[in-house]
Amino acid sequence: MTDLRSLTIEELKTALAEMGQPSFRADQIFDWLHRKKVRSVEEMSNLPKTLRETLERDFSLSTLTLHTRQISRDGTRKYLFLLPDRQAVESVLMHYDYGNTVCISSQVGCRMGCRFCASTIGGLSRNLLPGEMLEQIYRIEEDAGITVNHLVVMGTGEPLDNLENLTRFIRLLTHPAGKNLSERNITVSTCGLVPQIRLLAQEHLGITLALSLHAPDDALRRTMMPIANRYTIAETLAACDDYFAATGRRMSYEYSLVRGVNDSPGHALALAALLKGRNCHVNLIPVNPVAERSYEAPREAEGAHFQKLLEKNGINATIRKRMGADIDGACGQLRRRLME
Numbered sequence: 001m002t003d004l005r006s007l008t009i010e011e012l013k014t015a016l017a018e019m020g021q022p023s024f025r026a027d028q029i030f031d032w033l034h035r036k037k038v039r040s041v042e043e044m045s046n047l048p049k050t051l052r053e054t055l056e057r058d059f060s061l062s063t064l065t066l067h068t069r070q071i072s073r074d075g076t077r078k079y080l081f082l083l084p085d086r087q088a089v090e091s092v093l094m095h096y097d098y099g100n101t102v103c104i105s106s107q108v109g110c111r112m113g114c115r116f117c118a119s120t121i122g123g124l125s126r127n128l129l130p131g132e133m134l135e136q137i138y139r140i141e142e143d144a145g146i147t148v149n150h151l152v153v154m155g156t157g158e159p160l161d162n163l164e165n166l167t168r169f170i171r172l173l174t175h176p177a178g179k180n181l182s183e184r185n186i187t188v189s190t191c192g193l194v195p196q197i198r199l200l201a202q203e204h205l206g207i208t209l210a211l212s213l214h215a216p217d218d219a220l221r222r223t224m225m226p227i228a229n230r231y232t233i234a235e236t237l238a239a240c241d242d243y244f245a246a247t248g249r250r251m252s253y254e255y256s257l258v259r260g261v262n263d264s265p266g267h268a269l270a271l272a273a274l275l276k277g278r279n280c281h282v283n284l285i286p287v288n289p290v291a292e293r294s295y296e297a298p299r300e301a302e303g304a305h306f307q308k309l310l311e312k313n314g315i316n317a318t319i320r321k322r323m324g325a326d327i328d329g330a331c332g333q334l335r336r337r338l339m340e
């Protein structure tokens with residue numbers, strides 16, 4: 001059955017026309033789903049009872065249920081939500097000066113296998129539906145009593161491995177009759193699925209793309225990320241350059257600093273040389289230790305030195321501020337605990 005919250009307003013209109021219903025019913029239903037954020041068709045009180053019954057019979061409505069909420073001293077909230085099929089997803093709410101940012105998951109698990117990442121350890125269970133990505137934002141707004149202004153798709157999963165649902169989700173989230181979030185306030189992070197980066201560029205969405213680079217050369221990148229065996233850094237950066245050309249959105253490159261692996265001054269200089277001449281931003285992330293792995297973050301001074309070397313060589317770089325340090329544990333670990 002089709003998930004009602006994953007349908008565009010045009011698709012709703014077509015479906016309702018087929019039921020012999022007037023088109024304003026589609027607007028009403030869209031409003032219930034994306035503005036009033038109801039959990040069931042039953043709550044759509046301005047629809048005729050017979051129409052509600054038909055919708056309940058012909059469509060599903062996947063709704064997330066809060067399982068665990070951890071609140072940090074800095075206000076960061078980590079959520080574990082249950083899906084109707086008893087799967088679980090993690091999402092995070094962070095408060096910055098510029099507003100409230102939510103980090104959502106795009107898949108249940110992940111099949112990319114990055115060595116330092118907890119989300120991929122159990123493999124991929126399934127893709128999330130567009131409505132299930134929306135639900136993470138809607139339930140957080142409801143729980144925290146806030147409005148979400150920024151979105152990062154950096155939780156569990158590889159968003160470009162679920163590209164069709166991802167683009168549909170973004171169109172729903174930015175729809176004027178729905179939450180109406182600006183495309184400029186959305187960042188999608190990918191480990192570097194080259195053909196999908198090119199497909200995303202063709203969607204002409206004004207969203208920021210972040211590429212998980214993590215190493216300045218192919219040999220080192222292959223020891224950290226299996227995807228590097230499929231695509232070279234040169235091919236990947238070429239696709240990112242084309243993404244920038246097609247969308248005008250400056251690329252963001254993520255570089256998780258791992259002590260003794262990719263954090264030497266030589267690595268910084270090689271990274272600067274690699275990105276030279278590109279209008280981009282480098283986001284340095286001190287690696288978050290994962291219980292099942294032995295990776296450690298560099299000392300603070302070493303991370304700062306790495307950043308300075310990039311800046312000195314003409315590359316914009318910041319070190320990611322650690323939010324919710326007291327409730328930390330790497331991303332994906334709440335979900336793993338539940339699975340055990």
Ligand code: SAH
Nearest residue numbers: 117154157158189190191212254256287288
């Ligand atoms: N699949 C997407 C989103 C993953 S999470 C991607 O690969 O980009 C967002 C970022 O966190 C990615 O850059 C990812 O490589 C990084 N990351 C994953 N686990 C990490 C850890 N334990 N410490 C630091 N960064 C990590």
